[in-house]
Amino acid sequence: MDPIVFLVATFLITCLAIGLVVHLVNDGESWSRTPSVSWREAHERAETLLKEMLTAEEYVQLGERGYLDVPSPSEPRWTYRVPHKAGRVSIVQDGVEIESLCVSPAESLPPGDVVLVHKLMIEGDEQEYLRRANRYRLRVPARFLRTGA
Amino acid sequence: MAVMQVLSKLGDTRYEWDVAGVTGGDPAAVAAVREAERIFAQHRARGATAFKVWPGRPAERLDRFDPQAEHVLLVPRIAGG
Numbered sequence: 001m002d003p004i005v006f007l008v009a010t011f012l013i014t015c016l017a018i019g020l021v022v023h024l025v026n027d028g029e030s031w032s033r034t035p036s037v038s039w040r041e042a043h044e045r046a047e048t049l050l051k052e053m054l055t056a057e058e059y060v061q062l063g064e065r066g067y068l069d070v071p072s073p074s075e076p077r078w079t080y081r082v083p084h085k086a087g088r089v090s091i092v093q094d095g096v097e098i099e100s101l102c103v104s105p106a107e108s109l110p111p112g113d114v115v116l117v118h119k120l121m122i123e124g125d126e127q128e129y130l131r132r133a134n135r136y137r138l139r140v141p142a143r144f145l146r147t148g149a
Numbered sequence: 150m151a152v153m154q155v156l157s158k159l160g161d162t163r164y165e166w167d168v169a170g171v172t173g174g175d176p177a178a179v180a181a182v183r184e185a186e187r188i189f190a191q192h193r194a195r196g197a198t199a200f201k202v203w204p205g206r207p208a209e210r211l212d213r214f215d216p217q218a219e220h221v222l223l224v225p226r227i228a229g230g
Contacts, residue, residue, distance in 0.1 A: 045160030053222075055205055073207065102230035105156075106196070109225070113156045117224045120200045123207040128198075134229035 046112030068115055070122045082118040098140050103133035153185050153221040171216055182216050189214040196226030
């Protein structure tokens with residue numbers, strides 16, 4: 001094969017391969033539609049949205065305690081404790097942690113958005129949230145839990 | 150003005166449309182809401198979940214695009230770790 005033809009063909013194949021990788025990394029969005037946003041900007045935007053979506057009390061709790069309590073829509077004695085930073089979500093009953101949930105967005109998100117995803121899923125689609133989670137029941141002595149509703 | 154926000158690694162991306170304009174047949178508003186509907190379907194097909202949200206009220210899952218919804222959030226699918 002002519003060396004020049006070989007070089008041109010190699011160059012074109014390399015460009016196509018790079019384009020394909022970039023396209024896949026961008027979840028199928030074309031280049032022009034993907035805004036250039038740094039991680040810091042994404043983080044700040046997520047915090048702004050989280051602040052908008054929480055009540056003032058919830059946002060203060062998250063800042064002071066490092067977690068957000070989300071009441072269960074279906075089980076009145078349960079509260080989901082969602083950490084602001086990475087970590088498992090806890091189910092708290094009568095002030096005692098009874099389960100630990102390992103579940104997170106499949107896509108990498110800024111921390112503020114991760115908290116929001118947990119809150120929305122718990123409030124709006126709790127059964128699917130629990131179905132997706134890996135659940136770890138904790139051994140809690142019966143004396144720590146009230147019986148009945 | 151209605152807002153749809155899509156959460157991703159970039160933070161959130163906002164799509165807005167004028168509900169009154171859509172009702173009144175304004176071409177720009179109709180085009181905007183069609184684009185929002187296309188993006189909604191695209192993300193739902195990838196496993197995203199949509200919620201109607203209001204300040205101070207629990208979120209409500211949204212299974213179909215609602216052009217009248219004032220505020221919608223689309224979140225990526227979740228998975229057990």
